[in-house]
Amino acid sequence: MSPGTEPTSAASVLSIIVPVFNEAATLASVLAIVSEALPAVGKEIIVVDDGSTDGTREWLRTHFPDGARSGHSIKVDAGNNLAVIDDGPAAKTIIRPIYHEKNSGKGAAVRTGFAAASGDVIVIQDADLEYDPTDWAAMYDLIARRKVADVVYGSRFYGRPHRSLYFHHYVANRFISLTFNLLYNQTLTDIECCYKMFTHAVKERLTLTCDDFGCEIQMSAQIARAGDLRIYEVGISYYGRTYEEGKKIGWRDGIKALWYLIRFRLSA
Secondary structure: OOOOOOOOOOOOEEEEEEEEOOOOOOHHHHHHHHHHOOOOOEEEEEEEEEOOOOOHHHHHHHHOOOOOEEEOEEEEOOOOOEEEEOOOOOOOEEEEEEEEOOOOOHHHHHHHHHHHOOOOEEEEOOOOOOOOHHHHHHHHHHHHHOOOOOEEEEEOOOOOOEOOOOHHHHHHHHHHHHHHHHHHOOOOOOOOOOOEEEEHHHHHHOOOOOOOOOHHHHHHHHHHHHOOOOEEEEEOOEOOOOOOOOOOOOHHHHHHHHHHHHHHHHOO
16 A cells, blocks of 8 residues: 555544644634545544634634534635535544633643543644645554554655745754654654654553643653654655744744753653
8 A cells, every 4th residue: 555545444533633722714724624634534623722812712612612513524615614514425523622711832732632532543733734634644554554553753854845944943853853862762853743643542651741832742752761662754744834824833942842852851
């Protein structure tokens, strides 16, 4: 089977954790493209609104007035309205919104999503349009069909479409990944990548305490230090945003990441 071919589903449900903070302009489109990925696989999309103030929360309450909604297809119209269609050839998708009363950080939102996730395979999806869920096919194949991986990382540095943006971000990402590999005896190229997919059993072994972007380092540290997990990496596309377009991570997060690398090497 080629890497781009959708695998036959061996897991009953894929849980997608979507941490959201002020993404009213993109969330509807993200939910639609996520629902289209791996159409033969049942999906549970857990949207964790982390105290948004730009209308994201109001949009969610309008489109999910009774909590969860399910269907076989999700469409978005020109007015950013969501239609959940309860028929079609695709497997069923369930969307569950969860609300934080105040902004607590990406790590806190991921932790809330993990607690609610019941799928056999888990993946994290940012609520912007920087990542393409069609890249999940190769990742899911390694876990659910070939059964050779427990954890699969996406990497934005494998020659797939990658928007050219900030050189200092590129250098920081490479340096953080290199330092991680030195400290944890790994060969991963993109530790800060959003796309991390793993089995439910791996999720149950993770104990996240970081409320901010340090969750990426803490998660990876615990996975690497486990010692018995089969870790793979596949190339993914990256359609990055500028700060003017809504990018949130900054240089302070890079400094924190280096501190977290050392801290979690001593105690993950």
